[in-house]
Amino acid sequence: METTSPPAAEFRDVMAGVCTPVSVVTTMDGRRPHGTTVSAFTSLSMEPPMILVALDRGSELLALVRAHGRFGLNVLASGQEALATRFARKGADKFDGVPWLDSHGLPRMPGAAGWLACEVHELVEGGDHVVALGLVTAAERLAVPPLTYHSREFGTHVAGAR
Ligand SMILES: Cc1cc2nc3c(=O)[nH]c(=O)nc-3n(C[C@H](O)[C@H](O)[C@H](O)COP(=O)(O)O)c2cc1C
Known part of the structure; x- marks a missing residue:
């Protein structure tokens, strides 16, 4: 064994x-929305409903999630690549000019394929990242194709593709 x-x-x-x-x-x-693009997200538990997200230790969003104790997760739709790129940079101005709604006190992005509102259950250290375990308090899906990331390129899912 290696x-x-x-x-x-x-x-x-x-x-x-x-x-x-x-x-x-x-x-x-405070009253300012903040967001960060993530690929390290998956479901964790059904009862109770929980998800996990891995955030870099240096993430500003992580510091804000620690302070606020709640976070939202917008599963992007195909066609929302520009949002993915925009929220993958640093800065307090990422939401400037970007439409959002207040949903359960959290910033929700219209047109996203999925929405989850979460309470922080636990923040677990994992190397240079921190895993945020979120208890899901609200969930809603839009029937639109998802945005995917593979080999450093955005795409979408195609059922039955060969
Ligand atoms: C496709 C893609 C996926 C990413 N996934 C993650 C991730 O899962 N976790 C993470 O901490 N950063 C991830 N990043 C990088 C963050 O979006 C980036 O470091 C961002 O500037 C952090 O902003 P913040 O300091 O405001 O939180 C990803 C970036 C891209 C483009």
């Missing part, structure tokens, strides 16, 4: 080949 760590480049390469959804995690900084 016990040594693989080279970082090979690890990154394997992870780049994993197709993921693309979401924007949001929270409030």
Whole structure:
């Protein structure tokens, strides 16, 4: 059995080949909305309904989620690539000019394929990231195709594709 760590480049390469959804995690900084693009999101538990999101230790959103204790998760739809790129940069102005609604006190993006409002259940250390475990308090789906990320490119899901 191999016990040594693989080279970082090979690890990154394997992870780049994993197709993921693309979401924007949001929270409030006082009256200002803040959001961050994430691919490291999955469901965790059905009873109670829970999800997990992995956030870089240096993420400003993580600091705000720690303070606010709640976060929203917008599962982006195909066609929302520009939002994914915009929310993948740094800055307090990411929401400037971007439409959003106040839903359960959290910033929700119109047109997203899915919406989850969460209370922070636990923040678990994981290497250079922190895993936010969220208890889902509201959930809604829009019947539109999802935005996906694979080999550093945006795309969507095609059923039965060969
Ligand atoms: C497709 C894509 C997926 C990303 N997934 C994550 C992720 O899962 N976790 C994370 O912490 N950062 C992820 N990032 C990077 C963050 O969006 C980026 O570092 C952002 O600037 C952090 O902003 P903040 O400091 O305001 O939270 C991703 C970026 C892209 C383009």
